[in-house]
Amino acid sequence: MLPDQNKPCILIYLAPHPGGEEKLREVQAGMEEEGIPYTVVQSNETNAAALSYEGASKSKLGVGVGIGSEDLCIHYVKLPAQKPLFSLQEAGSPAQWRHFGYNAARLVKGIPFKDRPSKNENYETNRDDLYQIVYRIVQKVLQESAQGHGEVKAWSKTL
Template structure:
C-alpha cells in the first residue's frame, strides 16, 4: 500500500544513474522524513508536481531520464517549482525536499 505521509519521489524509468537516486533519498532520510519511491514518465517538473499532489505532506520530487531533479510543493503553481537542479546536486535537493516538510530553512549549495 502506498504510504500517504511521505515525500513522493517519482522517477523516470529511463534514468541510468543509481547514484542520483541514492543521494536524493539519503538527503531526505538524513532529515528524518519518510519518503516513497515510484516510477513515472515525463519531465522532472511535471513528475514533481504530480508527486506533490499525491503526497500527503504536499511535497513531491521528480527525476527525469537525464537525472534532472525537481522539488515541488502541492500549493505552488505547477510551473513554479520550489527547487530544481542537476543530478550532481541530488543530495542537497533531497535535504531541501525534506526541509520543506519540516519547515526549516533550505540548505544552500557550497556551504
C-alpha cells in the same frame, strides 16, 4: 507501483534512465538524514517538473520530487504546476542530488533550506577538510608540549 495513500511521506517520482538509481540513492540519503519518510514511484514521464508536481499533488505532506534523465525538481502542492520550488536543469552531481533530498525534507519540517553546493563539491572534500582541522590541532598540541606549555608535572608530597 502506486504509493500508499495513507502514509504521510514525500513522493519521489523517478523516470527510469541510466544513472537514475544513483540520483535516487543520494536524494533518499538527504531525506533520511533529515528524518523524513519517502516513497518511490516509477513513472514513464521524463520531465522532472511534471514528475515533482504529480508527487506533490499526491503526497499527504504536499511535497514531491521528480527525477528526470537530465533534470531534478522539488515541488510544493501550493505552487503552480510549471513553477517548482527548486529545479536543477542539468545532470548535476551527487552533492547536488543529496541537497535536493535535504531541502525536500526541510520543506516538510518548515526549517531553512541548505545552500545548494557547487557541481564540483563532493563529500570527500568535507571529510578531508575535517581531517586537516584535526591534524592542525594535534600538531599544535604536540608543538606546545615540546615547548613545555601544558606540560603535566608529577606532583609529590615531600615530608
